[in-house]
Amino acid sequence: MVKLFIYITLIVSNNDKTQINKVLDNLHIYASKADGTNYFKLFDSEAVFFGTDATERWHINEFKDYALKRFETGTGWTYEPISRNIYINENTAWFDEELSNEKYGVFRGTGVLIKKDNNWLISQYNLLLPIPNDLLKDYAQEIINFLKKNN
Numbered sequence: 175m176v177k178l179f180i181y182i183t184l185i186v187s188n189n190d191k192t193q194i195n196k197v198l199d200n201l202h203i204y205a206s207k208a209d210g211t212n213y214f215k216l217f218d219s220e221a222v223f224f225g226t227d228a229t230e231r232w233h234i235n236e237f238k239d240y241a242l243k244r245f246e247t248g249t250g251w252t253y254e255p256i257s258r259n260i261y262i263n264e265n266t267a268w269f270d271e272e273l274s275n276e277k278y279g280v281f282r283g284t285g286v287l288i289k290k291d292n293n294w295l296i297s298q299y300n301l302l303l304p305i306p307n308d309l310l311k312d313y314a315q316e317i318i319n320f321l322k323k324n325n
Contacts, residue, residue, distance in 0.1 A: 191260050194267050194287055194294050198258065201296065202273070208250035210242045217296045218288055224300040226281075253281060253301075265289040278303065 197216050204213035214234070217223075221234040232240065244250070253273035260269045266288055273281040285299040305313055 187262055190262050190267065190289070190294070194260050194262075194269065195258065197287065197294050197296065198269065198271065198283075199255065201299075202253050202255060205250045206252040208245040208248050210238075210245040213241070213245075214238055217299075218290070221296055222298050224298075224302075226301055226303055252276065253283070256280070267294065273301075280304065 201213065201216050204210075204216070217234050219234065223232045223234065223237040224230060225232070253275050256272040256274050258269060258271040260267060266286065268286045269284065271283045273283055275281055282302050282304050283299060284302075286297045287294045288297045289295075
């Protein structure tokens with residue numbers, strides 16, 4: 175009986191990971207195609223999106239306003255997945271992924287998905303640009319100077 179439970183758990187977990195991978199892959203495909211309709215179907219109604227700028231913490235409705243205007247011009251953004259880790263606890267999943275961007279290099283995406291009505295939806299997405307430790311001190315000073323100048 176225990177073996178059957180473990181087997182069923184593994185099947186459900188693998189199926190969930192497959193669904194989550196599809197959601198995240200589609201997120202990047204739809205953004206690249208500037209397909210706002212399908213892109214925003216992937217998010218929960220209370221989702222939060224963090225962009226690369228420190229000021230970019232958007233409720234999904236705010237992010238939608240920004241992104242749909244950009245998508246209307248036919249311009250999206252392209253991040254190609256390099257690798258991804260997914261962790262699941264019942265109806266909540268969290269992930270981290272490495273992404274490649276032609277213009278800026280390697281990014282990291284992290285976030286949380288929730289399962290509602292048997293569908294995985296993005297509840298939080300955080301896009302960031304990892305900075306090598308050897309460059310951090312000088313780059314951090316540039317940011318401090320920029321913020322002082324612009325605030």
